[in-house]
Amino acid sequence: MSYLRKFHARYFKPSSGRKRSSSRDNKSIMVAGGAGFLGSHLCERLLKAGHQVYCVDDFSTGLERNISPLLGFDGFDVIAQDIAEPIDVDVDVDEIYHLARPASPPHYQADPIRAMQTYVTGSLNLLELAARRGARILQVSAADTHDDSQLHARTEGDWSDAAFLGRHSSYEEGKRCAEALFSDFHRLYEVDVRLVRIFNAYGPRMRADESRIVSNFVLKALRGKDITIYGDASKTRSFSFADDLIDGFARIMASPASLPVPIDLCNPMEFSIGDVAEQVIELTGARSNLILRPQATDTPRQQRPDISLAMQEFGWRPKMDLSGGLLQTIGYFDRLLAGSKRVVPEPA
Numbered sequence: 001m002s003y004l005r006k007f008h009a010r011y012f013k014p015s016s017g018r019k020r021s022s023s024r025d026n027k028s029i030m031v032a033g034g035a036g037f038l039g040s041h042l043c044e045r046l047l048k049a050g051h052q053v054y055c056v057d058d059f060s061t062g063l064e065r066n067i068s069p070l071l072g073f074d075g076f077d078v079i080a081q082d083i084a085e086p087i088d089v090d091v092d093v094d095e096i097y098h099l100a101r102p103a104s105p106p107h108y109q110a111d112p113i114r115a116m117q118t119y120v121t122g123s124l125n126l127l128e129l130a131a132r133r134g135a136r137i138l139q140v141s142a143a144d145t146h147d148d149s150q151l152h153a154r155t156e157g158d159w160s161d162a163a164f165l166g167r168h169s170s171y172e173e174g175k176r177c178a179e180a181l182f183s184d185f186h187r188l189y190e191v192d193v194r195l196v197r198i199f200n201a202y203g204p205r206m207r208a209d210e211s212r213i214v215s216n217f218v219l220k221a222l223r224g225k226d227i228t229i230y231g232d233a234s235k236t237r238s239f240s241f242a243d244d245l246i247d248g249f250a251r252i253m254a255s256p257a258s259l260p261v262p263i264d265l266c267n268p269m270e271f272s273i274g275d276v277a278e279q280v281i282e283l284t285g286a287r288s289n290l291i292l293r294p295q296a297t298d299t300p301r302q303q304r305p306d307i308s309l310a311m312q313e314f315g316w317r318p319k320m321d322l323s324g325g326l327l328q329t330i331g332y333f334d335r336l337l338a339g340s341k342r343v344v345p346e347p348a
């Protein structure tokens with residue numbers, strides 16, 4: 001029996017598959033990955049707006065301390081669940097935000113097969129839940145899902161920068177596959193899907209052990225250590241402050257127009273990696289030196305986010321500039337280091 005027929009037989013009983021109004025003020029919203037860096041900011045924002053929030057998380061990279069301040073809200077429920085396992089929660093949901101995935105290389109490379117199960121089977125499970133409950137569903141994907149704009153003609157057997165065989169492949173291919181599933185569920189079952197791609201998120205609650213540019217530089221500076229830049233310090237990146245992204249997710253979810261194509265969200269200002277390091281040193285008042293080291297694998301020289309769709313269709317604009325966002329991130333890590341020096345792991 002085809003997937004389509006099995007799915008209809010399992011889920012589309014006469015009483016199910018209803019569309020719930022998306023215009024109610026107080027909605028029932030599931031945030032998969034709600035204990036993570038971005039997910040916890042999203043839960044907080046939704047709770048403050050008066051919604052019922054179900055935070056679904058397996059705590060593989062999420063942290064209890066991210067959501068413990070939210071436990072005081074009446075409308076907050078935490079559901080410990082691996083989304084790659086069948087999701088059989090008995091709750092009605094109007095909207096589902098899907099942020100449940102290992103997001104950084106040390107985490108997905110530690111177990112790429114498990115990561116792929118989360119990206120693909122986990123997305124499928126959430127999409128099936130959305131179809132059963134008539135819920136709108138938004139998935140957060142990554143800029144890495146874009147083709148490398150500097151791809152060049154290559155000879156047969158040269159797969160050096162092809163995503164599907166490299167150490168990043170479980171992430172990049174898994175996310176692309178998840179986007180394809182979202183698009184198919186929209187086409188076949190009219191599920192109201194939204195796809196978002198983000199670039200280099202940063203802000204309070206980002207993990208200390210992920211080797212991300214901002215957290216790595218800030219922690220080195222706060223610990224009074226030198227900052228090492230691998231590869232060319234003049235290559236550029238664009239950064240997205242967490243609050244700006246959350247605002248973008250909420251706007252795209254709230255819009256009546258279903259737009260089943262990926263929408264990029266990022267502050268399009270480009271900064272060289274060296275410039276970011278210097279700003280961190282200046283804002284922390286550290287005496288760290290910059291150390292340049294060769295990089296083992298190649299990474300793009302430049303990222304060029306184009307946020308025209310987000311601006312034109314959803315009226316979204318990033319508000320936070322890099323120095324303001326860095327200051328908030330520095331404050332967060334400073335408090336964390338002051339509170340519990342022993343439990344803050346060193347970035348690689």
Ligand SMILES: NC(=O)c1ccc[n+]([C@@H]2O[C@H](COP(=O)([O-])OP(=O)(O)OC[C@H]3O[C@@H](n4cnc5c(N)ncnc54)[C@H](O)[C@@H]3O)[C@@H](O)[C@H]2O)c1
Pocket residue numbers: 032033034035036037038039056057058059060061062063081082083084098099100101102103104118122140141142143198199200201202207
């Ligand atoms: N942080 C970034 O710079 C960035 C960039 C691009 C895309 N993204 C995407 O944004 C989303 C959130 O990223 P983040 O930085 O907040 O990451 P994070 O690791 O802090 O959050 C991910 C959350 O998902 C949970 N999770 C992972 N696998 C799960 C599973 N099988 N079942 C249930 N929960 C599971 C984790 O425990 C964690 O709480 C991810 O989808 C990520 O790929 C993030």
